Amino acid sequence: xxxxxxxxxxxxxxxxxxxxxxxxxxxxxxxxxxxxxxxxxxxxxxxxxxxxxxxxxxxxxxxxxxxxxxxxxxxxxxxxxxxxxxxxxxxxxxxxxxxxxxxxxxxxxxxxxxxxxxxxxxxxxxxxxxxxxxxxxxxxxxxxxxxxxxxxxxxxxxxxxxxxxxxxxxxxxxxxxxxxxxxxxxxxxxxxxx
Amino acid sequence: xxxxxxxxxxxxxxxxxxxxxxxxxxxxxxxxxxxxxxxxxxxxxxxxxxxxxxxxxxxxxxxxxxxxxxxxxxxxxxxxxxxxxxxxxxxxxxxxxxxxxxxxxxxxxxxxxxxxxxxxxxxxxxxxxxxxxxxxxxxxxxxxxxxx
Numbered sequence: 001x002x003x004x005x006x007x008x009x010x011x012x013x014x015x016x017x018x019x020x021x022x023x024x025x026x027x028x029x030x031x032x033x034x035x036x037x038x039x040x041x042x043x044x045x046x047x048x049x050x051x052x053x054x055x056x057x058x059x060x061x062x063x064x065x066x067x068x069x070x071x072x073x074x075x076x077x078x079x080x081x082x083x084x085x086x087x088x089x090x091x092x093x094x095x096x097x098x099x100x101x102x103x104x105x106x107x108x109x110x111x112x113x114x115x116x117x118x119x120x121x122x123x124x125x126x127x128x129x130x131x132x133x134x135x136x137x138x139x140x141x142x143x144x145x146x147x148x149x150x151x152x153x154x155x156x157x158x159x160x161x162x163x164x165x166x167x168x169x170x171x172x173x174x175x176x177x178x179x180x181x182x183x184x185x186x187x188x189x190x191x192x193x194x
Numbered sequence: 195x196x197x198x199x200x201x202x203x204x205x206x207x208x209x210x211x212x213x214x215x216x217x218x219x220x221x222x223x224x225x226x227x228x229x230x231x232x233x234x235x236x237x238x239x240x241x242x243x244x245x246x247x248x249x250x251x252x253x254x255x256x257x258x259x260x261x262x263x264x265x266x267x268x269x270x271x272x273x274x275x276x277x278x279x280x281x282x283x284x285x286x287x288x289x290x291x292x293x294x295x296x297x298x299x300x301x302x303x304x305x306x307x308x309x310x311x312x313x314x315x316x317x318x319x320x321x322x323x324x325x326x327x328x329x330x331x332x333x334x335x336x337x338x339x340x341x342x
Contacts, residue, residue: 024252026251026252026255026256027248027249027251027252028248030247030248030251030252031248034241034243034247034248035241038239038241038242038243039239039241042239042242043239048242051242052242052243052247055243055247056247056251056254059251059255060251060254060255060258063255063258063259064255064258064259128230129230129234132230132231132234133234136234136235147235148235148239150209151209151232151235151236152235152236152237152238152239154213172202175205176198176201176202176205179205179228179231179232180201180205182231182234183227183228183231186230186231187227
């Protein structure tokens with residue numbers, strides 16, 4: 001069973017077990033949500049060792065503040081919120097901007113992606129796929145994370161709004177513009193490959 | 195429906211098709227253009243956590259919780275005991291020497307010059323600033339430690 005298929009009742013039961021100090025309960029919680037935590041943090045910071053440390057920090061914080069969890073929202077969203085907050089603070093400490101760059105920067109996704117990719121050694125299809133992945137990596141941290149929460153974690157826009165603290169309209173706007181940018185980058189890369 | 199709204203619907207249709215296992219085969223060209231994007235975004239990411247990550251974090255969390263739990267009651271008990279000792283000492287001193295102090299206060303004020311009032315105000319200002327600084331520090335600390 002993965003993190004997606006747990007109901008609010010399952011979540012609350014697990015939280016109650018952890019708060020009651022039942023042996024193995026917190027380990028089960030970590031096992032259930034570590035993938036989600038990795039997805040959120042790695043999409044934000046893009047550095048494996050930092051992500052490992054920040055995942056640990058996230059779960060220690062979850063353990064410390066679990067008594068504050070109210071089952072009005074899914075535990076998945078609450079943990080994603082803690083992970084997002086930990087990763088955001090990490091980027092702020094390193095003075096890395098998390099939101100969208102200027103329009104001029106945003107238009108150069110393909111150019112940024114090209115720098116990381118050896119066009120000569122790949123087929124046209126794999127070139128497109130690789131350019132697309134490179135273009136995703138070139139998006140700003142917040143946009144990458146919103147796309148991941150929506151498409152990979154399948155969180156509804158309302159839950160993403162809770163996780164990030166952004167208005168639902170802002171989430172929609174980020175989704176729309178990021179996907180459009182990626183489609184343009186893909187179109188350009190296919191033009192280059194052809 | 196304006197251009198952006200149509201494009202948003204196309205993006206969402208492509209996402210829906212991918213989530214459903216691409217069963218909606220008759221996608222319009224605009225939606226179909228977004229399918230590779232959505233597919234790439236849904237590709238599983240490699241998770242670089244060790245196999246014993248959950249066990250290790252659970253042990254660490256338990257150790258921290260028990261350390262915090264062990265320290266706090268002890269510290270609290272010591273603080274209460276210290277407060278009681280100080281309170282009793284102050285009470286005993288007031289009972290023994292209180293009469294002399296009260297009679298000496300008017301004489302002491304009489305000896306102070308006119309500038310003494312500003313020194314008292316300065317002292318009060320310093321104490322007030324220190325107290326406010328501590329309040330701000332505690333507020334920032336609690337904000338940093340909370341989940342958001």
